[in-house]
Amino acid sequence: MDASNAEKPQGPFAELKPFKVTQTEGNGSARSKESTLVDSARDTSPHSQTVEAQHEPKAPSSIHSHDAEPEPEYPTSWRLTLIVVGLCLSIFCMALDNTILATAIPKITDQFQSLGDVGWYGSSYLLTTCCLILAFGKLYTFYSTKWVYLMGLAIFEIGSLVCGVAPNSVALIIGRAIAGLGAAGVFSGAMIIISQTSPLKWRPFLTGSITSMYGIASVAGPLMGGAFTDHVSWRWCFYINLPIGGATIFFILLFFKAPKSVKSTQGLKDKLAQFDLPGTFVFLPGVICVLLALQWGGTTYEWGNGRIIALLVLFGVLIGIFIVLQMWGNEKATIPPRLIKNRNVWGAALFSFCVGGSFFVAVYYLPIWFQAIKGVSATKSGIMNLPMLLSVVIFSIVAGGLVSTFGYYTPFMLVSPVLIAVGGGLLSTMGVHSSAGHWIGYQIIFGMGAGLGMQQPMMVVQAALKIADVPSATAIVAFTQTLGGALFVSVAQNVFQNELRKNLAQVSGIDPASVMQAGATMLRHVVSADQLPAVLEAYNGAVTTTFYVAVAMGALSIFGALPIEWISVKGKKIGPPAA
The missing domain is CATH 1.20.1250.20 (MFS general substrate transporter like domains)
Structure with a gap:
C-alpha cells in the first residue's frame, strides 16, 4: 500500500498512521511491510492469513494467549x-x-x-x-x-x-x-x-x-x-x-x-x-452492615451496643460466605x-x-x-x-x-x-x-x-x-x-x-x-x-x-x-x- 496516502494524525491517535511490520522470509532474511492498524485488522482474506501465518514467529509460551488474540480494529x-x-x-x-x-x-x-x-x-x-x-x-x-x-x-x-x-x-x-x-x-x-x-x-x-x-x-x-x-x-x-x-x-x-x-x-x-446472584445477594448486605456500623458506632450508639456488635458480626459472616462462594464459583464468580x-x-x-x-x-x-x-x-x-x-x-x-x-x-x-x-x-x-x-x-x-x-x-x-x-x-x-x-x-x-x-x-x-x-x-x-x-x-x-x-x-x-x-x-x- 502507498504509505504517503495514509492519514497521519498526531499524539495518541498516531497508532492509526502507517507502521512497519518486520516479517521473516523463508531464507531467514527480513523484509518490511507497511500497513495501517485499521487495514491490517480488515485484511482477513484467506491468502493474507496463510502468508502471515507462514512468516509469523511463534510466541513464547508465557505470552501465547496474548499473541493469539486478534488485533482490534480501532476507530479513525x-x-x-x-x-x-x-x-x-x-x-x-x-x-x-x-x-x-x-x-x-x-x-x-x-x-x-x-x-x-x-x-x-x-x-x-x-x-x-x-x-x-x-x-x-x-x-x-x-x-x-x-x-x-x-x-x-x-x-x-x-x-x-x-x-x-x-x-x-x-x-x-x-x-x-x-x-x-x-x-x-x-x-x-x-x-x-x-x-x-x-x-x-x-x-x-x-x-x-x-x-x-x-x-x-x-x-x-x-x-x-x-x-x-x-x-x-x-x-x-x-x-x-x-x-x-x-x-x-x-x-x-x-x-x-x-x-x-x-x-x-x-x-x-x-x-x-x-x-x-448468590454472591451478589450476600455481598451487598455485608457492605451495608459494615457501613451502618461505622456510621452509627460511637455517635448514634456506643461501640459496645448490641446493634453495632451484631452489624459487625453479621458483616464478618456474610463476607466469609461471599469468599467461599467466590472460591466455589470459579469463573462464574x-x-x-x-x-x-x-x-x-x-x-x-x-x-x-x-x-x-x-x-x-x-x-x-x-x-x-x-x-x-x-x-x-x-x-x-x-x-x-x-x-x-x-x-x-x-x-x-x-x-x-x-x-x-x-x-x-x-x-x-x-x-x-x-x-x-x-x-x-x-x-x-x-x-x-x-x-x-x-x-x-x-x-x-x-x-x-x-x-x-x-x-x-x-x-x-x-x-x-x-x-x-x-x-x-x-x-x-x-x-x-x-x-x-x-x-x-x-x-x-x-x-x-x-x-x-x-x-x-x-x-x-x-x-x-x-x-x-x-x-x-x-x-x-x-x-x-x-x-x-x-x-x-x-x-x-x-x-x-x-x-x-x-x-x-x-x-x-x-x-x-x-x-x-x-x-x-x-x-x-x-x-x-x-x-
Whole structure:
C-alpha cells in the first residue's frame, strides 16, 4: 500500500498512521511491510492469513494467549477524538456530582437540620456504586459496551433529578443512592471503552486525560456549587448534571461502536449464570452492615451496643460466605479467583482502595474546614480549595504523559503514597490562625500525590492482563476505589462527630447539641463573640483529626504498589498475562 496516502494524525491517535511490520522470509532474511492498524485488522482474506501465518514467529509460551488474540480494529482519529470527548464529559459529570456537593453540604444541613446525615450524602452514593460495579463488569463482558454504558448514564441522570427535587434529607439520600447505581457503570465503562478504542501505549495519556476530569470537576465543582448555593439554590448542583449527561449520551450514541470481538455468543441462560446472584445477594448486605456500623458506632450508639456488635458480626459472616462462594464459583464468580490471585490485580485493587479512601476524606472535609474555621462562603471555600484540585488535574495529565513516554507506571505508584501521607499529615496540623501559605502548600502536596497515583491501577490491569479479562479486572479496581471512599467517608464522619462532641463538652457556657445541629455555616450565629474562639478551636480540632484517616490510608497504599510488576506499555498491543 502507498504509505504517503495514509492519514497521519498526531499524539495518541498516531497508532492509526502507517507502521512497519518486520516479517521473516523463508531464507531467514527480513523484509518490511507497511500497513495501517485499521487495514491490517480488515485484511482477513484467506491468502493474507496463510502468508502471515507462514512468516509469523511463534510466541513464547508465557505470552501465547496474548499473541493469539486478534488485533482490534480501532476507530479513525476523528471518531476516537469525539469518543474521548464523550467519555470526558461523562466522568466530569460524575466527578462534579461529588465535588459540587461538598460546598453545598453546609447549606443543605442548615435547611434540612441534618448535620448527622453528612456522611450519608456521600456514603449512600458510594455504597450503591461499589455494590454494583462488579455486576456491571459482568454486563460489559456479555453485552454491548455501548448500551450498558448508556443505561448506567441514564440511571445516573434519574438519580440527579431526584436529588434536585428532594423535599427532605431522606429523599436526597435516596436520590444519591439511585445516582450511585448508574455511576457504577459509568466510570468502569469509560475505562473499558478506552481499552477497546486505543492502543495500549497511548492509554496512559488518554486515561490520564479522562481521570483528570476528576480534578477539573473538582476545580469547577466547588465554584459552581458555591455560586449555586449562594446565589440560586443548592438544588442546581444536581440539575446541572442533566444537560451535561445529555451531551455525553449524544457523543457516545453517535460515535462509539462496540467491537464485535468483545461480544459473547453465549445464550441468555448461560449469561445469567455468570452473574453470581448468590454472591451478589450476600455481598451487598455485608457492605451495608459494615457501613451502618461505622456510621452509627460511637455517635448514634456506643461501640459496645448490641446493634453495632451484631452489624459487625453479621458483616464478618456474610463476607466469609461471599469468599467461599467466590472460591466455589470459579469463573462464574463475581470476583474470579484466577484474577484476584494475580499480584497485579490485588495490588492495584489494594492501592485503589487506600487512595480512594484518602482522597474522598479530603474532598469532603476541606470545604467544611474553610467554611467553619475561616468563616467564608461556599463560593469562597471552593476558591480556597483550588490548590489541591488543580494539582490533581495537572499531575494526572503529567503522569499519563510520562507513562506513555517512558513506558512504566510503577514508579508513580511508589511516589504517590509518600506525597499523600505527607500532604495529609500537614493538613492535620492546620489551626484557626493558619496562614494562606500553609493551607495552599499543604493542599498542593496532597493533590500531587493523588494526581500521580489515582489513574495507575487502571493501567496495571490493562497492561498485565489479556483483553478478555480487562472488563472484570477494571470493575474490580473501580469497585475497590469506590468502596474505600464509601467506608472511609463514614469513618471520617464518625471521627469528626466524636471529636467535636468531646471538644465542645470542654467549652463552658454552650450547648454542644445546638452547636452541632447548627452546622458549619451557622456556627457563628449560635454562640456569643466571647465563646466563639473556644468553639472554633473545638471545631478545628475535630475537622483536622479527620485528616489522620487520609494520612493512614495514603501510607497504607504503598503496600498495594510494592507487588506490582514493572511492565512497559510501550510497543505492546495488549499486555501479556502476568504469572
